[in-house]
Amino acid sequence: MRALAREYVFKKIYVSLFHENDNENFELSEFIDFKSKSDKEFANSLFNLYELNHNEVEKTINSLLVDYSPERVFRIDRAILSLAITEIKFYKKTPVAVVINEAVELAKKYGTDKSYSFVNGLLKKVIEEK
Numbered sequence: 001m002r003a004l005a006r007e008y009v010f011k012k013i014y015v016s017l018f019h020e021n022d023n024e025n026f027e028l029s030e031f032i033d034f035k036s037k038s039d040k041e042f043a044n045s046l047f048n049l050y051e052l053n054h055n056e057v058e059k060t061i062n063s064l065l066v067d068y069s070p071e072r073v074f075r076i077d078r079a080i081l082s083l084a085i086t087e088i089k090f091y092k093k094t095p096v097a098v099v100i101n102e103a104v105e106l107a108k109k110y111g112t113d114k115s116y117s118f119v120n121g122l123l124k125k126v127i128e129e130k
Contacts, residue, residue: 001035002094005101006086008034010049010110013040014079023070050086057085064122080106090112096127 034040050057062070066114073081084103087094100123109118 001041002042003089003102003105005034005039006046006087007106008043009046009050010079010083010106011084013050014075017075017079027057037111046083046087046091050082053086053090054082056089057082060085060089060126061122064125073090074115076111077107077118080119081122084119085126086124088126100124100127 034043061073061078065073071123076080080103083106084099087099088096100120104120107119111119
């Protein structure tokens with residue numbers, strides 16, 4: 001199930017935001033029961049792409065913030081945006097509408113009452129810039 005794989009990557013990115021300067025590899029997979037080998041490979045691929053492109057993902061997020069400082073972005077929202085932007089810009093195999101829908105669902109589940117509209121709005125800007 002790709003939604004579970006995305007949730008795993010979101011959590012891994014979220015944890016990494018608290019340890020940006022650490023070189024530790026956070027392994028959450030022991031807590032995730034992947035239903036298939038392909039889902040686990042998908043999750044690992046997404047996270048590896050995020051790690052390789054972290055700086056560009058951050059620049060993208062920061063460029064989308066109008067009248068809003070990057071420090072004010074809720075870390076959960078930042079992790080969700082990082083996941084979605086990574087999948088849109090670097091994975092490129094998933095339809096953009098699916099990526100946005102999955103990101104909005106994660107924001108509804110883990111974010112604040114305003115997170116899903118914030119995430120949706122910024123991701124729509126990413127698509128417009130493509």
